[in-house]
Amino acid sequence: MGETTHALVEHHDGPHAKGIRRWLTTTNHKDIGTLYLVFSLVMFLVGGAMALVIRSELFQPGLQLVDPHFFNQMTTMHALVMIFGALMPAFVGLANWQIPLMVGAPDMALPRMNNWSFWILPPAFLLLIATLFMPGGAPAGGWTLYPPLVLQTGEAFPFVVFSLHLLGASSILGAINIIVTITNMRAPGMGFMKMPMFVWTWLITAYLLIGAMPVLAGAITMLLTDRYFGTSFFLAAGGGDPVMFQHIFWFFGHPEVYILILPAFGIISQIIPTFARKPLFGYTSMVVATSAIAFLSYVVWAHHMFTTGMPQAGMLFFMISTMFIAVPTGVKIFNWLATLWRGSISFETPMLFAVAFVVLFTIGGFSGLMLALVPADIQYHDTYFVVAHFHYVLVPGAIFSVIAAVYYWLPKWTGHMYNETLGKWHFWLSAIFVNVLFFPQHFLGLASMPRRIPDYSVQFAEFNMISTIGAFGFGLSQLLFVWMLVKCVKGGQKASAKVWDEPQGLEWTVPSPAPHHTFDTPPKV
Amino acid sequence: MSERGGNRRLVLTLGGAVAGMFAFAYLLAPLYEVFCEITGIDSARLSQASEPVRLAQAAEIDENRVVKVEFLANTPNPAAWDFQPVDLSVEATPGKAAETRFLARNLLPHDVISVTRPAVRPIEAVSHVSKQVCFCFEEQPFAAGEQRELPVRFTIDPDLPAHVDTVTLAYTLFTAKSG
Numbered sequence: 001m002g003e004t005t006h007a008l009v010e011h012h013d014g015p016h017a018k019g020i021r022r023w024l025t026t027t028n029h030k031d032i033g034t035l036y037l038v039f040s041l042v043m044f045l046v047g048g049a050m051a052l053v054i055r056s057e058l059f060q061p062g063l064q065l066v067d068p069h070f071f072n073q074m075t076t077m078h079a080l081v082m083i084f085g086a087l088m089p090a091f092v093g094l095a096n097w098q099i100p101l102m103v104g105a106p107d108m109a110l111p112r113m114n115n116w117s118f119w120i121l122p123p124a125f126l127l128l129i130a131t132l133f134m135p136g137g138a139p140a141g142g143w144t145l146y147p148p149l150v151l152q153t154g155e156a157f158p159f160v161v162f163s164l165h166l167l168g169a170s171s172i173l174g175a176i177n178i179i180v181t182i183t184n185m186r187a188p189g190m191g192f193m194k195m196p197m198f199v200w201t202w203l204i205t206a207y208l209l210i211g212a213m214p215v216l217a218g219a220i221t222m223l224l225t226d227r228y229f230g231t232s233f234f235l236a237a238g239g240g241d242p243v244m245f246q247h248i249f250w251f252f253g254h255p256e257v258y259i260l261i262l263p264a265f266g267i268i269s270q271i272i273p274t275f276a277r278k279p280l281f282g283y284t285s286m287v288v289a290t291s292a293i294a295f296l297s298y299v300v301w302a303h304h305m306f307t308t309g310m311p312q313a314g315m316l317f318f319m320i321s322t323m324f325i326a327v328p329t330g331v332k333i334f335n336w337l338a339t340l341w342r343g344s345i346s347f348e349t350p351m352l353f354a355v356a357f358v359v360l361f362t363i364g365g366f367s368g369l370m371l372a373l374v375p376a377d378i379q380y381h382d383t384y385f386v387v388a389h390f391h392y393v394l395v396p397g398a399i400f401s402v403i404a405a406v407y408y409w410l411p412k413w414t415g416h417m418y419n420e421t422l423g424k425w426h427f428w429l430s431a432i433f434v435n436v437l438f439f440p441q442h443f444l445g446l447a448s449m450p451r452r453i454p455d456y457s458v459q460f461a462e463f464n465m466i467s468t469i470g471a472f473g474f475g476l477s478q479l480l481f482v483w484m485l486v487k488c489v490k491g492g493q494k495a496s497a498k499v500w501d502e503p504q505g506l507e508w509t510v511p512s513p514a515p516h517h518t519f520d521t522p523p524k525v
Numbered sequence: 526m527s528e529r530g531g532n533r534r535l536v537l538t539l540g541g542a543v544a545g546m547f548a549f550a551y552l553l554a555p556l557y558e559v560f561c562e563i564t565g566i567d568s569a570r571l572s573q574a575s576e577p578v579r580l581a582q583a584a585e586i587d588e589n590r591v592v593k594v595e596f597l598a599n600t601p602n603p604a605a606w607d608f609q610p611v612d613l614s615v616e617a618t619p620g621k622a623a624e625t626r627f628l629a630r631n632l633l634p635h636d637v638i639s640v641t642r643p644a645v646r647p648i649e650a651v652s653h654v655s656k657q658v659c660f661c662f663e664e665q666p667f668a669a670g671e672q673r674e675l676p677v678r679f680t681i682d683p684d685l686p687a688h689v690d691t692v693t694l695a696y697t698l699f700t701a702k703s704g
Binding site for chain 2: 175211216251
């Protein structure tokens with residue numbers, strides 16, 4: 001009894017362990033959010049370094065720096081690290097920090113599980129990165145892991161599969177935690193239709209994770225048994241069908257795409273109203289649009305497979321359902337524009353990134369619409385046009401939203417303002433170089449330069465050179481971001497509780513930096 | 526306490542959903558076959574001997590309609606197999622049986638058993654091709670260095686959609702057992 005009281009008192013006074021043990025054993029949502037975000041930043045730099053290896057090799061035609069097998073390992077690992085290491089943990093980190101603050105809960109619903117879902121990640125990535133040093137090298141058949149090619153991976157193969165199992169488990173635990181928190185721990189008076197958009201988009205994303213990640217786990221388990229235990233799910237020689245893997249993979253893979261973008265929509269829906277000084281236009285339609293996108297994401301998967309051979313009715317169905325997604329997405333874009341309309345807009349760094357998101361994500365959305373057309377897709381399939389498309393939605397789309405969110409909430413987390421001048425520098429450098437990097441890839445793709453190939457014909461030389469210059473410019477600009485983050489954590493101008501000019505939401509009612517424990521008594525909404 | 530109970534119920538439900546989706550991934554394998562069977566794009570039936578889908582009445586055969594049938598032979602292991610069609614294409618009249626041969630040679634110095642998987646394109650032709658004789662119906666043993674002609678007899682159904690004027694029969698030869 002005495003011990004319990006003692007532990008409770010200590011718990012309320014602050015972290016009860018110091019140094020590394022504090023971080024290993026923490027169950028505090030803010031600590032875990034920080035861990036996720038730092039991990040994601042490290043992975044972003046690792047994945048970025050891999051991208052620079054790819055772009056360096058492509059600076060000129062011919063084979064210069066790395067051998068083709070290593071180049072293929074880089075394209076595969078870059079994707080896996082960025083998707084599962086940088087973007088997903090970044091969004092989960094933001095969810096951990098912000099969801100309890102935004103719904104007025106003292107912590108996540110399942111703090112012990114929260115600790116586990118983070119600490120599964122580092123060992124999983126050690127496994128994944130270690131494959132680079134194994135005989136036969138890391139997986140090199142693309143992040144989509146298509147058999148039979150992926151089954152030719154060397155000794156690294158089971159490690160890749162186990163690593164993805166762990167990453168999936170981590171995401172699923174995180175998703176369960178988020179759903180339970182949002183469902184059961186909202187402050188009294190906060191009905192579902194009063195939740196901030198970031199919370200709404202994460203609730204829907206968490207359901208997508210629960211629906212999609214186990215399917216990936218199933219698909220890669222089938223790959224594992226095909227290789228080691230004599231099953232023939234995907235082996236044609238044994239009566240299986242490799243095309244079936246593509247169906248199962250993309251049944252996971254397309255919802256995954258929206259897992260990577262729905263939280264971004266939520267972030268933008270928080271930031272634009274703050275800096276336009278107007279409430280979000282069309283809140284209800286935002287909620288409905290997000291749900292519609294989530295639903296549609298489960299019925300469009302085969303648009304990734306138009307060239308594998310499909311009956312005409314199938315192509316028509318997947319083409320039309322894919323184009324339908326443009327409707328709810330358009331609703332969102334127009335809602336953001338309507339929020340800006342006649343607002344008293346100011347352009348602090350988070351707002352700059354948010355506005356750039358709206359413009360550049362829309363470019364990625366339009367090229368996606370082009371790819372949805374079967375005849376066009378058959379032409380563009382596996383070219384740099386596809387690379388340009390998904391990088392536009394993922395880099396100036398998802399990554400810009402994460403950067404915007406970090407600038408927006410950083411003063412709340414650290415208690416200090418970041419350096420606004422450097423923030424603007426970071427924005428302009430990033431926004432210019434990201435277009436130098438990815439825009440020429442549209443032209444390369446339309447001229448049919450294939451993706452995932454380390455060499456190319458000489459007519460592609462100029463655009464590749466421009467793209468590589470953009471890549472280094474964009475990559476190096478992010479070091480400025482890292483330096484500013486460190487500076488902001490260490491010190492700087494004190495931030496007020498509200499930080500911005502009359503922002504809406506419960507997170508701005510607690511002091512900056514947010515104390516270790518907030519909302520021990522639920523706030524009134 | 527009631528909130529904790531609510532949490533437990535929700536966690537169990539969500540955990541159940543996760544387990545269900547994992548099982549669903551496995552369920553997709555048989556569902557895939559059923560789907561292909563229903564829609565008539567099931568290539569499994571191309572591995573079995575079958576009579577023509579609908580026995581054409583002599584009067585129904587349009588002697589003037591000619592469908593070009595092309596042949597493809599693939600192997601993922603060209604170091605172990607030489608595998609070629611004897612005819613690159615034949616002209617077939619729908620409703621009448623047509624014949625061709627493939628040539629396979631075991632390049633290895635030991636006995637090998639082969640297995641071949643067939644495919645038909647375009648996909649709407651799959652349900653309009655039937656095979657009466659094919660080496661793809663069963664495994665084929667080859668002695669070391671043996672070369673053999675492998676016959677195929679097939680019939681194109683007269684119901685083949687009129688706009689299809691070329692049909693491709695593709696075969697992929699795998700090593701089933703290496704002795």
